[in-house]
Amino acid sequence: MSKVNTVLGTIPAEELGFVAIHEHIGYGMPGSELDTKWWKTPEQRYEETVPKLRQFHEYGGGTFVDATGICNGRDVDYYKSLSAKTGVHIVACTGFVGGDTALPHFARATVDYLSRQFIHEITVGIGGTGAKAGIIKVGVSRGGRMTELDKRIYRAAARAAAATGVPILTHLAIDPEPAVAIFNEEGLPLDRVLFGHVDDGVNAPITPDTWIVQQGGRLGFDTFGYETELTDPPFWARPRKDRMDHFLRFVQGGQVDRVLASADANCSPLGWPGVKGHTVNYIFEVLIPDLRNNGVDEETITRIFVDNPADFLSIRN
Template sequence: MSKVNTVLGPVPAEELDIVAIHEHIGYGMPGSELDTQWWKTPEQAYEETVPKLRAFREYGGRTFVEATGICNGRDVDYYKSLSATTGVHIVACTGFVGGNTALPYFAEASVDYLTKLFIHEITVGIGNTGAKAGVIKVGVSRGGRMTELDKKIYRAAARAASQTGVAILTHLAIDPEPAIAIFNEEGMDLDRVLFGHADDGPNAPITPHQRILDAGGRLGFDTFGYETELPDPPFWARPRKERFDHFMSIVNDGHLDKLLASADANCSPLGWPGVKGHTVNYIFEQLIPDLREAGMPQSDIDRLFVHNPAQFLAIQN
């Protein structure tokens, strides 16, 4: 039986149930803990986060993929406490949101070192937490093009994924050609890569969605809920109907098996105010009702939120 690493131990992929594939317990840029205006005490973060995860569980959500990488506020002991308290499976990641978030110690490391680091966190554990990472996070640095550091991290991620059998999810999909080339060079099956944030406002028009699908990759429509209709929308917001229609056009083109969806919400942002009115539970409160109204059968909704994520996250070894 295939399994997935969660912070409380391995879980059969068949027991993940509804999965939020790209979310955050708490995300911030390196150094955000020094910002006294926005930094929260552990108690404040806990009070903000637990009700959201409990609501997620009550709606039927079971698994929360925590996509905060090394240097961005990852706190695995905290995740373990939250998982035990709420009954939500939390999948932690190794890797980096983007090269620009890797502190110098990691940015100056070799591909070999990073590969060994990722493998250790997947097979032995993250620090002394006893928890193993269940997915590798990589990304595109600010500016919209993969830097040499990004490419180094992608290569290390491909090698670690190939040796451990875990999947890779990306932050942004707007410069996929270098990634596709690296993955091909390293013998990485593109079906094991989720090209994320393919739907956000600034990047969706310049993301080569069909190229990614043709190469065998998966597409993450994982910023649902960041809408221009919000009272104070972020710069990556997008009109609700535009994003939904874009998503449905790819579904209707026959690519449902290659799609995963999420909200990229931040339960308790670190070092910044976050986006008011947006939580992981947009999935249940708005997205799934919209899908039903559009005529999507329950079997396809299950494919999107249960079967596709389970297949993607299951360790392949």
């Protein structure tokens, strides 16, 4: 039976239910938690986060994948409490959002050291929490090209994924050629990699999404809700119709098994505000109705949000 690591234990993949594959409980850049602008008491964080997760559960959401890496506000004991309180499975990650978010201790580390760190968090647990990571996060640093540190992290992630059977989720899908080369060199099948943010307004035009699929990778359309139609859109916003049309090219073009979708929302901002009012529940409140209005049937919606994530997140070893 296929299994997945959640913060409250390893469960059968069939129990994941509806999955939001790329979200954040509370994401921030290293050090932001020390800035009084973003500091919050546990009570304040709960007050912001619990209603969103409860609503997600009431809508039919089963699993929330937290894509917050090491050094970016990951708080696994907090995730465990939230999961127990709301009934939502939470999958935590090991790894880094990008090399530029790795604090010096990790930035100076070798591939072997980083790989052992990731493997420990997947097989033993994160810190003293007892909770095991269910996914590995990697990313392209600011600037749009993979740095040497990024490449070390990607190689360490590939080795950890091959050793443990958990998948990899990337931050951005730009400059994927070095990443694909590393994964191939390390013997990691590319269907174990979800190339994220293929749909964001800044990088979509320079992301070779068709090429990624041809290599065997998966595509994460995971910035739904960040739209230019907003009153104060973020710099990565995109017209709502453009993003939907982009998504439908794959969904209706015979490649629905290669795509996953999410909203990349931040439950309780920590150094990164996102967009006020944007939550994981955009998926139920706007995205799924939009898909139906564009002729996407219920079976296909289930494949995108239930079947594909269960297959991707399942530990393979």
